[in-house]
Amino acid sequence: MSQSSSRASAEAAAWLARLQGDARTAEREAAFKDWLRADPVNQRAFERATDIWADLPGAAALIEERPAPRPLPLRPAWRRLPVHQLALAASLVLAIGIGTFFWLSQPSAYSTTIGEQKVATLEDGSRIALNTDSSVEVRYNAAQRLVELDRGEAMFEVAHNSARPFIVRAGDKQIRAVGTSFVVRNERGEVVVTLLQGKVAVTDIRPAAAKPAPTYLTPGDRLRAPVDGPARIDAQAADAATAWRRGQAMFADTPLGDAVTEMNRYGGPRLIVDDPRLAGLRVSGVFATNDTGEFARAVAALHGLRIEQNGQTMHIVR
Structure with missing residues (x-):
């Protein structure tokens, strides 16, 4: 079975378990229908899940018949199943598919060394581009797509799925998206989020008596959250935020330090x-990230400074 089919089977079993009794809400039904429409594989997986229940010998005889609740507009065979039978079906399908769920819940880790970049395509089609010396852990399940950015910087291009939000956690911040692209950086306790396309909600996840409302970003917004101060929002052009993808660093009136x-x-x-x-001297320009020596020489020439080199260390001095 392919990864996409395995994922769909696991999600189908989870939806079968959710759609029961008092837990059913209009929001959940809408999310379920969105999931069905998102991929034909999902519809087939749900049909297989309900067929498994229907084909279980003598299963219905074990359950006392009760009136069926209002059905969801699904295929006729499942439409006639009472809620309590759906619960049994879900448990049986989950038992059959436990290996699939185990696979789906296992985290995947991606990392880069200093000077290295890497692009990972996830099983739902989302992409993560890792910058130098970065590390993420990906943990997908039927309800959400979770990525932990342990350190470094990553660009996320998120496949749309309104029933399964894409969440990035970095430091004490959580970034929630559905289908969008953004860059997150987690360095020395500071978290920086730059939105390229779409919309994201940034939430502080530190324990607190009163939770602050999420901060919503629009394209071009950059949220900077230092470790010991309030978050602030400014603007950053997309080409500057993603310059590292081209092997460049872009500075605009940036302190030399x-x-x-x-x-x-x-x-x-x-x-x-x-x-x-x-x-404190100011630097502007575009520089290759794989040639720090050239950057140092250019800065020295611009400001009338000197370079003193000692092995693999270059001191910029007067």
């Missing part, structure tokens, strides 16, 4: 600015 820190993320000779006055 910050630019050096950014360039050092990508490996090569390590740059050091010892003088705080030099660290």
